[in-house]
Amino acid sequence: MNGGCIFAPIFEDPYLDHMRNSFFSKKLVAVIFLIAGVLSAQNHEGEDVEAGAHDLKTQIKEYIDHHLLDSHDFNLYSYTTEDGNHKYIGFPLPVILWDNGLKVFSSSKLKHGEGVAEVDGVYYTLYHNKIYKTDSNGTINYDVDHAKETHTEDAFGENLVVEDAHPSNEKPLDFSITKNVVFIIAVSLLMFLVFRSMAKRYQKSTMPRGVGRFLEPLVLFVRDEIAIPNIGEHKYKKYMSYLLTVFFFVWIINLLGLTPLGVNVTNNIAVTFALAMITYLITTFTGNKNYWKHIFWMPGVPVPMKIILAPIELLGTFIKPFSLMIRLYANITAGHVVLMSIIGLMFIFKNWIGSPLSFLLAFALALLELLVAALQAYIFTMLSALYFGMAVEEDH
Amino acid sequence: MEKLIEQFSFGLFFWQLLLFVALLFLLRKYAWKPILGAVEQREEGIKGALEAAEAAKKEMQNVTADSEKLLKEARVERDSLLKEAREIKESIISEAKEQAQVEGDKMIKQAQAAIESEKKAAVADIKAQVANLSVEIAEKVIKEELSDKGKQQKLVEDMLGDIKLN
Numbered sequence: 159m160n161g162g163c164i165f166a167p168i169f170e171d172p173y174l175d176h177m178r179n180s181f182f183s184k185k186l187v188a189v190i191f192l193i194a195g196v197l198s199a200q201n202h203e204g205e206d207v208e209a210g211a212h213d214l215k216t217q218i219k220e221y222i223d224h225h226l227l228d229s230h231d232f233n234l235y236s237y238t239t240e241d242g243n244h245k246y247i248g249f250p251l252p253v254i255l256w257d258n259g260l261k262v263f264s265s266s267k268l269k270h271g272e273g274v275a276e277v278d279g280v281y282y283t284l285y286h287n288k289i290y291k292t293d294s295n296g297t298i299n300y301d302v303d304h305a306k307e308t309h310t311e312d313a314f315g316e317n318l319v320v321e322d323a324h325p326s327n328e329k330p331l332d333f334s335i336t337k338n339v340v341f342i343i344a345v346s347l348l349m350f351l352v353f354r355s356m357a358k359r360y361q362k363s364t365m366p367r368g369v370g371r372f373l374e375p376l377v378l379f380v381r382d383e384i385a386i387p388n389i390g391e392h393k394y395k396k397y398m399s400y401l402l403t404v405f406f407f408v409w410i411i412n413l414l415g416l417t418p419l420g421v422n423v424t425n426n427i428a429v430t431f432a433l434a435m436i437t438y439l440i441t442t443f444t445g446n447k448n449y450w451k452h453i454f455w456m457p458g459v460p461v462p463m464k465i466i467l468a469p470i471e472l473l474g475t476f477i478k479p480f481s482l483m484i485r486l487y488a489n490i491t492a493g494h495v496v497l498m499s500i501i502g503l504m505f506i507f508k509n510w511i512g513s514p515l516s517f518l519l520a521f522a523l524a525l526l527e528l529l530v531a532a533l534q535a536y537i538f539t540m541l542s543a544l545y546f547g548m549a550v551e552e553d554h
Numbered sequence: 555m556e557k558l559i560e561q562f563s564f565g566l567f568f569w570q571l572l573l574f575v576a577l578l579f580l581l582r583k584y585a586w587k588p589i590l591g592a593v594e595q596r597e598e599g600i601k602g603a604l605e606a607a608e609a610a611k612k613e614m615q616n617v618t619a620d621s622e623k624l625l626k627e628a629r630v631e632r633d634s635l636l637k638e639a640r641e642i643k644e645s646i647i648s649e650a651k652e653q654a655q656v657e658g659d660k661m662i663k664q665a666q667a668a669i670e671s672e673k674k675a676a677v678a679d680i681k682a683q684v685a686n687l688s689v690e691i692a693e694k695v696i697k698e699e700l701s702d703k704g705k706q707q708k709l710v711e712d713m714l715g716d717i718k719l720n
Contacts, residue, residue, distance in 0.1 A: 227561075228563060228566060254565075288563075331564060331565070332563065332564070332565040333565040333568060333569070334565055335569070336563075336565070336566065338566055339565075339566065339569040339570075339573075342569060342570055342573050342574075343573060346573050346574075346576070346577040349577065349581065350577065350580055350581060350584070350585070353581055353584075353585035353586070353589065354584050354585055356585065356589060357584060357585045357586075357588035357589045357592075358588075360588055360589060360591075360592035360593075361588070361592075364592050364593075364595060364596040364599070365596075370589075374589075374593065377589060377590070377593070378593065381590070395590075398586060398590060399578060399581065399582035399586045399587075400578060402581070402586050403574070403577060403578045403581050403582075403586075407574065407577070423570075426561070426563065426566055427558050427561060427562050428562050428563045428564070428566040428567035428570060429566060429567070429570045431562070431567060432567050432570040432571040432574060433570070433574065435571070436571075436574065436575070436578075
């Protein structure tokens with residue numbers, strides 16, 4: 159299982175060397191590839207596509223899928239030695255499980271999903287980057303209704319299953335310090351150190367110095383363009399800490415996702431769910447009388463309408479943070495999928511027109527992703543501020 | 555959607571929530587409050603300085619206006635003082651003139667009256683002396699005249715004739 163870095167493993171991975179040269183109508187393949195997309199790779203089995211191309215595409219799709227997943231190891235890249243063993247360059251991370259008691263062990267025991275870890279007489283294995291309880295042979299059982307789905311066994315080992323077959327094995331509660339958690343910690347530390355040093359500078363003089371010169375306009379932007387217009391001059395102050403933290407957190411972590419380190423924290427629904435939940439909780443607990451009145455007893459409409467509107471409005475309070483969650487998740491995921499697909503095209507074209515073309519496209523898209531990284535941070539902060547503004551709006 | 559739910563990692567959610575909330579509180583205490591405080595303080599400072607400058611400018615204008623007003627008032631007062639002085643002078647002069655006139659008139663009148671009374675006294679004196687003299691003369695004349703009886707008779711008759719004529 160490749161740990162998942164955007165660029166490096168593609169160049170390093172020996173399996174991509176299996177690429178076949180001789181398939182006709184490369185452009186047609188490319189178009190189909192783009193249209194059919196890697197997201198719904200099931201229907202890529204066009205009859206005009208040679209089996210080799212199909213294999214390659216499957217590999218790329220799997221690669222992208224794995225890139226999008228969290229990982230229990232910190233791998234920069236992997237390769238296969240001549241005798242068929244997988245070598246991983248990186249370091250293991252601690253696995254923390256809650257399974258009738260706390261269990262902590264190194265992820266190296268899981269051997270990147272190729273082995274079975276035995277802890278206190280219980281066996282665990284990795285399947286699609288998730289930890290399952292298993293027996294000493296590492297058997298994975300599947301749900302009956304998924305049995306008909308194809309289950310190919312390729313060079314990656316049997317853990318790579320093309321379709322999303324549901325294992326029926328028991329899943330322990332997994333609190334592992336995964337790659338994403340490492341990056342959340344790293345970004346938190348980075349933010350704390352940078353902003354702490356920035357704050358300290360202000361003790362000496364009120365003019366920004368050093369990194370503060372770059373960051374102060376951003377802080378002021380959040381205050382003057384996001385918080386004050388949406389929340390209002392008198393009430394924005396108590397929300398500033400959250401807005402600033404979420405803005406910089408999302409932005410920095412999105413940017414890190416574009417580095418060859420290959421982390422994309424915000425494309426995990428769990429992460430965006432946590433962020434959206436905080437927005438929801440803040441909105442709910444700071445909402446004033448007027449806010450709740452507008453939800454449960456909308457003023458200015460007839461009584462029957464009030465009764466109809468109340469559940470809709472109540473549902474709306476959940477939908478708003480839900481849309482926040484989905485928007486951030488989907489934008490970052492889509493960006494990564496498209497970017498990696500275009501990089502993957504290079505290995506499908508394998509000629510002197512297609513590869514530079516896809517390189518240029520990937521380059522342009524990477525630039526676009528830089529914008530998206532900032533834009534999504536802005537939108538998340540902006541909409542959070544908007545919801546806070548609604549929560550504290552006074553009767554007019 | 556199903557895939558999303560399946561992908562949902564509770565561990566990651568737990569760590570994200572825990573770390574983010576910790577980060578939020580740490581940054582709030584150690585970064586955002588001092589930073590926003592400093593920025594606000596600076597903005598207040600700038601605002602205060604601008605307001606002070608504006609106030610000083612206004613003050614200056616007020617002072618200039620005040621001094622001009624004072625100058626004008628002083629000028630007006632000086633003018634009025636001068637005018638008053640002139641009036642007083644004129645009135646004093648005219649009064650003095652009047653008084654002098656009156657006094658002069660009075661003195662002239664007194665002088666005239668004195669002259670008149672002197673004259674009267676002199677005339678009366680002269681009259682008395684003339685009378686005396688004439689009486690004496692008349693006595694002497696009469697004494698002489700009356701030495702002759704005829705002459706006495708004639709005189710009486712003349713005199714009587716004069717009286718009748720009166």
